[in-house]
Amino acid sequence: MTAVLMDGKSVAARVREDVADQVETLVEQTGVRPGLATILVGDDPASQVYVASKRKSCVAAGMLDLHRHLLATTTQRELEAVVDELAGDPAVSGILVQLPLPDHLDPDAVIARIPASKDVDGLTTASAGLLARGLPGLRPCTSAGVVELLDAYSIPLDGAHAVVVGRSALVGKPLAQLLVARNATVTTCHSRTASLAEHTVRADIVIAAAGVPGLIDARGVRAGATVVDVGIHRTPTGLCGDVDFHSVRAVAGHLTPVPGGVGPMTIAMLLSNTVTAARHTVSR
Numbered sequence: 001m002t003a004v005l006m007d008g009k010s011v012a013a014r015v016r017e018d019v020a021d022q023v024e025t026l027v028e029q030t031g032v033r034p035g036l037a038t039i040l041v042g043d044d045p046a047s048q049v050y051v052a053s054k055r056k057s058c059v060a061a062g063m064l065d066l067h068r069h070l071l072a073t074t075t076q077r078e079l080e081a082v083v084d085e086l087a088g089d090p091a092v093s094g095i096l097v098q099l100p101l102p103d104h105l106d107p108d109a110v111i112a113r114i115p116a117s118k119d120v121d122g123l124t125t126a127s128a129g130l131l132a133r134g135l136p137g138l139r140p141c142t143s144a145g146v147v148e149l150l151d152a153y154s155i156p157l158d159g160a161h162a163v164v165v166g167r168s169a170l171v172g173k174p175l176a177q178l179l180v181a182r183n184a185t186v187t188t189c190h191s192r193t194a195s196l197a198e199h200t201v202r203a204d205i206v207i208a209a210a211g212v213p214g215l216i217d218a219r220g221v222r223a224g225a226t227v228v229d230v231g232i233h234r235t236p237t238g239l240c241g242d243v244d245f246h247s248v249r250a251v252a253g254h255l256t257p258v259p260g261g262v263g264p265m266t267i268a269m270l271l272s273n274t275v276t277a278a279r280h281t282v283s284r
């Protein structure tokens with residue numbers, strides 16, 4: 001068997017087109033154009049690239065780019081004041097603080113100031129609580145992107161056994177909750193899990209979000225299973241994920257490549273969250 005590759009680039013492009021349509025509809029119906037406020041503190045090169053890409057995608061989808069670039073010497077109080085100002089600004093639909101922040105700043109305290117209604121990264125405790133309780137809210141972008149990608153390839157979730165490898169607040173934990181909400185039976189594995197492959201090999205869907213290159217190989221995948229690789233690692237020969245792509249491709253039914261799988265879905269879901277946030281703001 002050779003796995004069908006799940007093309008995150010083309011699914012993300014479809015999501016972005018759909019978001020652009022939703023933006024124009026919202027503008028026609030309400031006169032409100034959604035606006036995304038990204039906040040970058042300092043000049044970390046990788047963060048600059050990520051933020052630039054988010055801003056470009058936001059403009060391409062017809063939304064306002066309300067970016068703030070702050071000096072690396074910005075104090076906690078100054079940064080929190082900027083978040084508070086954006087939180088109170090009706091032109092701002094969504095707020096995203098690019099992480100990591102410089103070492104002298106406390107990211108948790110900054111993120112806690114983002115109202116759940118503008119939390120387009122889905123990372124606040126309030127958003128996590130809404131997800132845990134199964135209430136409507138903005139979901140973390142990468143986790144939501146994985147579910148969107150599974151849906152795009154019509155992978156059944158209802159009654160499926162999914163194994164999520166990783167339990168971070170950013171990816172693994174919210175993803176497990178999103179899958180449970182879709183009636184999957186979910187096993188969460190982590191660094192203390194004994195005999196990881198014995199769990200993953202029983203799964204209909206394996207989602208690798210451990211940050212360990214090549215952690216999942218063919219021995220941990222049942223024939224025909226769906227394997228989603230969230231991991232991203234830079235190597236001298238290019239990017240790779242948490243899945244040993246070549247061995248797993250020979251046994252899996254569906255597989256995401258790295259790059260071009262989950263990565264493009266993350267920004268697409270950020271845009272989707274921003275238009276959702278804008279719609280809720282005008283309907284309140």
Ligand code: NAP
Pocket residue numbers: 142165166167168169170171172189190191192193196209210211212215230231232233262263264266
């Ligand atoms: P993280 O915060 O480092 O969490 C990693 C999780 O994996 C932890 O729960 C850890 O367990 C678990 N883990 C580590 N080693 C393991 C092992 N040998 N066996 C089983 N579980 C293991 O990382 P993250 O932020 O969730 O990100 C995970 C990966 O996804 C990274 O490669 C990251 O770059 C990538 N990522 C990609 C995107 C995207 O857009 N594609 C977005 C976000 C993250 P413990 O809890 O026991 O420590």
